[in-house]
Amino acid sequence: MNLNKVSMILVLNGLMIAPTMAAELEISITNLTHGNHFTPILITAHDNMSHQFQAGEMATPALQKMAEGGNIADLMSAATGNNELVVGNPAEGLLAAGKKVDSIMLDTQTMTHLSIVAMVLPTNDAFIGLDAWEIPTTPGTYTINVNAYDAGTEANDEIINGGGMPGSPGIPAAPGMDGGANGTGVSDTSGNDKVHIHPGVLGDTDNAGGNSDLDSRIHRWLNPVARVVVEVK
Amino acid sequence: MNTFKTLARNKLVLASAITASLLLTACSDNDNKPEVVPPTPPVVNQVYTVTVTNLTANQPMSPITLVAHDDISAWQVGAPASLALETLAESGDGSMFSSMDDVGSVTVGQGILMPGMSESIELSLAPDDVDSVSILTMLVNTNDAFAGLNDFSLDALTVNQMMSFRSIAYDAGTEANSEAKGSLPGPADGGEGFNALRDDVDRVHAHPGVISQDDGLTDSVLSASHRFDNPVLTIKIERTQ
Numbered sequence: 001m002n003l004n005k006v007s008m009i010l011v012l013n014g015l016m017i018a019p020t021m022a023a024e025l026e027i028s029i030t031n032l033t034h035g036n037h038f039t040p041i042l043i044t045a046h047d048n049m050s051h052q053f054q055a056g057e058m059a060t061p062a063l064q065k066m067a068e069g070g071n072i073a074d075l076m077s078a079a080t081g082n083n084e085l086v087v088g089n090p091a092e093g094l095l096a097a098g099k100k101v102d103s104i105m106l107d108t109q110t111m112t113h114l115s116i117v118a119m120v121l122p123t124n125d126a127f128i129g130l131d132a133w134e135i136p137t138t139p140g141t142y143t144i145n146v147n148a149y150d151a152g153t154e155a156n157d158e159i160i161n162g163g164g165m166p167g168s169p170g171i172p173a174a175p176g177m178d179g180g181a182n183g184t185g186v187s188d189t190s191g192n193d194k195v196h197i198h199p200g201v202l203g204d205t206d207n208a209g210g211n212s213d214l215d216s217r218i219h220r221w222l223n224p225v226a227r228v229v230v231e232v233k
Numbered sequence: 234m235n236t237f238k239t240l241a242r243n244k245l246v247l248a249s250a251i252t253a254s255l256l257l258t259a260c261s262d263n264d265n266k267p268e269v270v271p272p273t274p275p276v277v278n279q280v281y282t283v284t285v286t287n288l289t290a291n292q293p294m295s296p297i298t299l300v301a302h303d304d305i306s307a308w309q310v311g312a313p314a315s316l317a318l319e320t321l322a323e324s325g326d327g328s329m330f331s332s333m334d335d336v337g338s339v340t341v342g343q344g345i346l347m348p349g350m351s352e353s354i355e356l357s358l359a360p361d362d363v364d365s366v367s368i369l370t371m372l373v374n375t376n377d378a379f380a381g382l383n384d385f386s387l388d389a390l391t392v393n394q395m396m397s398f399r400s401i402a403y404d405a406g407t408e409a410n411s412e413a414k415g416s417l418p419g420p421a422d423g424g425e426g427f428n429a430l431r432d433d434v435d436r437v438h439a440h441p442g443v444i445s446q447d448d449g450l451t452d453s454v455l456s457a458s459h460r461f462d463n464p465v466l467t468i469k470i471e472r473t474q
Binding site: 030031032033034035097098099100145200202204205216217220221222223224225227 | 311434
C-alpha cells in the first residue's frame with residue numbers, strides 16, 4: 001500500500017507538470033483561391049492580449065502597409081518589439097493560387113496564441129487573417145479555414161495602377177499577368193473604415209475597359225481563401 | 234482500504250467462476266470428442282445515419298455519394314481531380330468511384346437533393362472500412378462545383394454519438410466556369426454533364442462562386458438566385474449500431 005501511495009504521488013506530479021505551454025508546431029498554409037496570390041506571409045505567436053488585427057477595430061498603420069502593398073516589415077518590427085515569436089515570409093515570396101507552403105516549424109515557448117496575415121493580390125486592401133487563434137495544448141492536427149478581410153483603409157476601386165503605398169489608391173499589380181487596364185473604377189460606397197470581412201471583388205469581363213481591371217472569372221473568391229493546418233507535436 | 238477489500242473479494246468470485254466453467258468444459262469433452270473449431274465471431278457491421286442538408290438558395294445537389302475507401306483522398310486542394318471526381322463534379326454521377334482502386338463500397342442517396350431539403354442515408358460498414366470515408370455531391374447549376382467531406386475517419390465515433398460538419402463549395406478545376414448555355418447539367422440549363430476536356434486550372438480549389446448574368450457575365454444562363462455562399466452543405470453523422 002505504501003508503495004502504491006508513492007506511485008500515486010508520482011503520477012499526480014506528472015499530471016501537474018504536463019500542462020506547460022511550450023509546444024513544437026508544424027504549420028502549413030494553402031492558397032485556396034481560383035486566381036489570387038498571397039504576398040509574403042507573416043506568422044506570429046504571442047500572448048492572449050496581442051493581435052496583428054481585430055475585426056471591428058481600425059487597422060494599425062503597419063497592418064495598412066501590409067494590406068495595401070504586401071509589406072510586412074513594420075508588422076514584423078512591431079511583433080519583435082512586443083517580444084513575440086515571428087516567422088516572416090515562409091513562402092519566400094508570393095504564394096500562388098493552389099500552392100502550399102509547409103513544414104514551417106515554430107517552437108511556441110511561452111506563447112499561447114497564433115496570428116497569420118498576408119495580402120491578397122490583386123486587391124486594394126484585402127488580406128488573409130487569422131487573429132489570435134488559441135494554440136491547443138493537446139497534441140494533434142488542427143485545420144483552420146481562414147477568411148479574407150478588408151483592412152478598411154482604401155476604397156476598393158479595382159484599378160491596377162501600381163498603387164501600393166498607404167494613401168495611394170489602386171492595386172499594385174496582378175502577379176498572374178491576368179489583370180486588365182483602363183477600367184473607370186468601381187464606386188466603393190462602403191463607409192466601413194474598420195477591419196471587416198471582405199465583400200469580395202466585383203471584376204468584369206472587359207480587360208481593356210469596363211469598371212474594373214479585375215476579371216470576374218479569375219479574381220473572385222468566396223471565403224475561406226486559405227487553409228492553415230497546425231500540427232501540435 | 235474498503236475498495237481494496239471489495240476488489241479482492243471480486244477477484245475471488247471471478248476465480249471460482251472461471252474454475253467452474255473450466256470444469257463444465259472438461260465434462261462435455263469427456264462425453265464425445267468433437268473437433269476443436271475455434272469460434273469465428275460473425276463480423277458485425279457498424280451502422281451510421283448520414284444526414285445531409287442543402288443550404289443553398291437555388292443549387293440542387295446530385296445524389297449524395299458516400300465512399301468508403303482505404304488511404305486515398307477523394308480530392309486534394311491544389312492537385313488535379315481524379316477522373317471519378319471530374320465526372321461527379323461535371324455531371325453529378327459518382328458511380329465511377331466504385332471502380333477506383335482501394336474503394337471498399339459506394340452508397341448513393343435517393344436522388345436529387347433540392348435546396349433546403351435534407352436526406353438521411355444509412356451507411357453500414359464493416360469495422361475495417363470505417364477509418365476512411367468521403368461524401369460528395371455536385372451543385373448541378375454549375376460547371377464543376379462540388380461539396381462534401383474528404384477522407385474522414387469514423388473510428389472514434391461511439392454508438393449514439395453524432396458529429397456535424399459544414400462544407401464549403403469546391404471547384405474541381407476541370408471545366409471553365411463559363412456558365413454558358415449547354416454547359417450545365419442542372420435545371421437552369423439542362424446542358425452537358427461530363428466532358429473529358431480540361432479547360433480550367435486543372436487543380437481542385439475553393440469555388441469562387443458563380444457570377445450570373447445579373448452580375449455581368451453576359452453569356453451566363455444563371456441568375457442572381459443561383460449564386461451561393463459558404464457553407465453550402467451540412468453533414469451530420471450519427472452512429473446507430
